[in-house]
Amino acid sequence: MHLIYNNDFVETNHPVLNASNRSFRYGDALFETIKVVNGRPQFLDRHLTRLYRGMNVLGMNLPTLLHLHPVDSMVQDLLRINEITEGGRIRLTVFRKDGGAYLPETDDVDMLIEAFPAENNYPLNDEGLKIGLYQDLRKPINTLGFVKSANSLLFVLAAKFAQKSNFHDVVLLNENGNICEATASNIFLVKKNTLYTPNMEEGFIPGIMRERVIYMANTSGYQVEEGALTPQMMHVADEVFLTNSIKGIQWVKAFENKRYFNKVAKALSHALNA
Structure with missing residues (x-):
């Protein structure tokens, strides 16, 4: 297996x-x-747009x-080169060049691209997830909160708590006590024909798949409302996903003593894989 360091191909076991x-x-x-489906990176332009926004926040130069x-x-x-012709996963990491302590010597960057085999397409999970609420720490709402x-x-820490508590994942709260995101995902609640999801003021990392799901929902006859969501709203939702x-849409079976359906999650997952 190989990776790319700046513009050079390097074997993965070679230190860079x-x-x-x-x-x-x-x-x-x-x-x-970035997800790879049938040998092609998905939504690459959207991923790079988010990367550029983050680099701008961190004051990094864009080469x-x-x-x-x-x-x-x-x-x-x-x-x-890595013989990934179907499903895969790309990790693109950008970091400021060496030098300096907290104050960097330069704002120029280096880049690392890794590629791994992964499942093709975005299959919906057969068994619904069991999720909990992480309350040990809350996520601040500031500019850095939007940066991946x-x-x-x-x-x-949230993922460790989930594992210890026998949850598949947990919901993180922001400094106001509202729903923010999961450990590596955005969250949607469904009530009748409406999808509810936190708005951009809630401090989550704006996911590329979140953006895609909102588009698909709007063009498939569903309403989408973005706003401040409380944990209590999860107890009256019909669905949560x-x-x-990488995984696309993952439906939730249980949150505390609440159980959910997955009709909308199935429909949107089908549209995503069409």
Whole structure:
């Protein structure tokens, strides 16, 4: 297997980063995880747009190498070399070049692209998820909350709590006590013909699959309402499902003592895979 470091192909067992790497030292990095279906990266332009927004927030310079066409070309070459012809997963990591302490010496960046085999398409989970509520820490609402950064400690701790509590996933709350997101997904609640999901003011990472699901729902006869959602609303929902770029739509079976259906999740999953 190979990866790409800047514009060079390197074997995955060959070290490319050193101890002064700013992603390792300070979490001074961000990343995108991109689904591959039938050998093609999905929604690459949307992923890069989100990456560029994050780089702008972090004050990083955007090199030509990270424009859409060079990235698409590099990804295609990497998939071919790694013999990934169907389903796969791409991780694109961007980090500020070495140098400096908290104050960097430069705002130029290095780039790492990795490719892994994965399931083709976005199959809906057969068995619904059992999820809980994570209340040990709340996510602040600020500009960094929208950035998919390498500092993922909140999500790490939430995922550890989920495992310890025998949940498949947990819901994170923001500083106002409203629903924010899950550990690696956005969240939707369904009541009758309406989908409810947190709006952008709630401090979550805006998912590419979330964006796609909203589009599909709007064009399939469903209403979508974005706003502030409380955990109590999950007890009166007909359905709950999670979305992310790799798994697509994952329906939830249980939250606390509440049980859910999956009719809308099935319909949207079918549309996603059409």
